[in-house]
Amino acid sequence: MNANLAALLYLVAGILFILALRGLSSPATSRRGNLYGMVGMGIAILTTLAYRPPVGLSAWLFVFAGIGIGGAIGAWRARTVAMTDMPQLVAFFHALVGLAAVLVAAGALYAPQAFGIGMPGEIHGASLVEMSIGAAIGALTFTGSVIAFLKLDGRMSGKPILLPQRHAINIGLAVALVLLIAVFVVSQSHWVFGLIVLASLALGLLIIVPIGGADMPVVVSMLNSYSGWAAAGIGFTLGNLALIITGALVGSSGAILSYIMCKGMNRSFISVILGGFGGETTAVAGGVETRPVKQGSAEDAAYILNNAAKVIIVPGYGMAVAQAQHAVREMADILKGEGVEIKYAIHPVAGRMPGHMNVLLAEANVPYDEVFELEDINSEFGQTDVAFVIGANDITNPSAKTDKSSPIYGMPVLDVEKAKTVLFIKRGMGSGYAGVENELFFRDNTLMLFGDAKKVVENIVKALA
């Protein structure tokens, strides 16, 4: 196959990837988009095998073995993963892309002739720069994603771990990294390349470790972006259009998602990176809250819901943890049968990653046209009889709008308190993820339903039937 044809086919693959993302503008076209993505990937792989075929039988065996082993593991993970664990899976996948970028850069350094970028020890200067940048971002993505995976999976405390002098250490490492890259470009030393990788691994670790559990949606999006830039760096080394286009797409996608997540929490990107927010065990200073709250039973809730004309359900991550989404959908079905209008309101950071809550509701067979984003539904609470808050807390806290001293002041919240009645399902009187007291509990129109989210909803369903 000639080089021009190969380049054009890589371009076709890149365009199919653009169409894959384009398909996601609506659930109706999304599956066709995903198919475009798969076809694009197939074209990229076959083009590579035809344009620069592996040399020798053993190389072909390695190729088939690699795709077979990896494919089987990937397919198994995709089939078995629980939807609540999606953030961990995505973080894990980011780690793989990052490590693959490092390994490809290493392969290009050890055998540049296979990549057409020179001979060992005589690699073109520009390729060296691109290769080391790709490897550095890849290594950083790898360790960062591993930490994010461990925190999301609960194998590591979500508490921010703050090293003394961490900013100085990070800046020092970054400067050292730039110097190492310069030395590497001049010397082409494999040792220096190893040091670049080690410094980047350390940097990834140090950047993510201080970030608290509440900021994980931003971190996952950010690592998504990094994995794209790493791929683009390798794309420049190989002069491969499919990789360059994909890297740019993924890089900007992750950056936009990070921006949306930061906005959803009213946090600046810089302050997230600097870390130290969102410890799950933040002790609230001062005395224990003793104001009275109104407490109700499942029967009370069923009565109120049955007499409502319009109900907005506000789910949070706690609903998913309690596995209550199926019970919620069952309750909604009964109410719809009674002529009650049901809508769902989703806050941008309701789950552990962008769009997570939508997937969890979709899994429970909630139709996507009943599910609305914050800015589309927030004005409707005033004309709503019941706001049904389940497993959410901070994203409904009215003090984010009024109390300047609150740590979540300025964060966009759902205006549930404007509904005639707020039914608030909660395990106990503890504070939310951000460790902030919720003013909502003490309002006259709030009825607290204490207990496990799933149990409470099941009891409401029983009372309704």
Add this chain to the structure above:
Amino acid sequence: MAAEIQQQLLEQAQAVANTARQAAEAAQAHADQIAVGLGAAAHMGGGAIDPFVFRLAIFILAVFVGYFVVWAVTPALHTPLMSVTNAISSVIVVGALLSVGVDLASDTIDGIPGEGTLWARLFGFVALVLASVNIFGGFLVTERMLAMYKKKG
């Protein structure tokens, strides 16, 4: 007498022809020099575009395409967006394929494959496994999620 004049004329004509030839040769040499100079100038001054600039142009345009395409993605599908971007960024598999498929004879010392190519094959193989996990895992889990999104009724 006439023969003498004829001889003189002939010599003069030869001399003129010689001069002309020398002038022509000089001109040719000059033209060659100019051509070389022009070629060099063309090389330095934008006659041929460095492939890097070409790739950079594509990269920057793709960043803009990504920006607009991703803002058009409905927030309800942001999780599938992340898993599918994950899957497509595994197109880094092309690099893994090149590395694992390296010609072991391309860097031999006394007929024995050099260390470099063996390392490249190893690195390439591991990268190929990782990227394949991502390709299959990413696309299939995206498909699984998208299949769950249903309309009312």
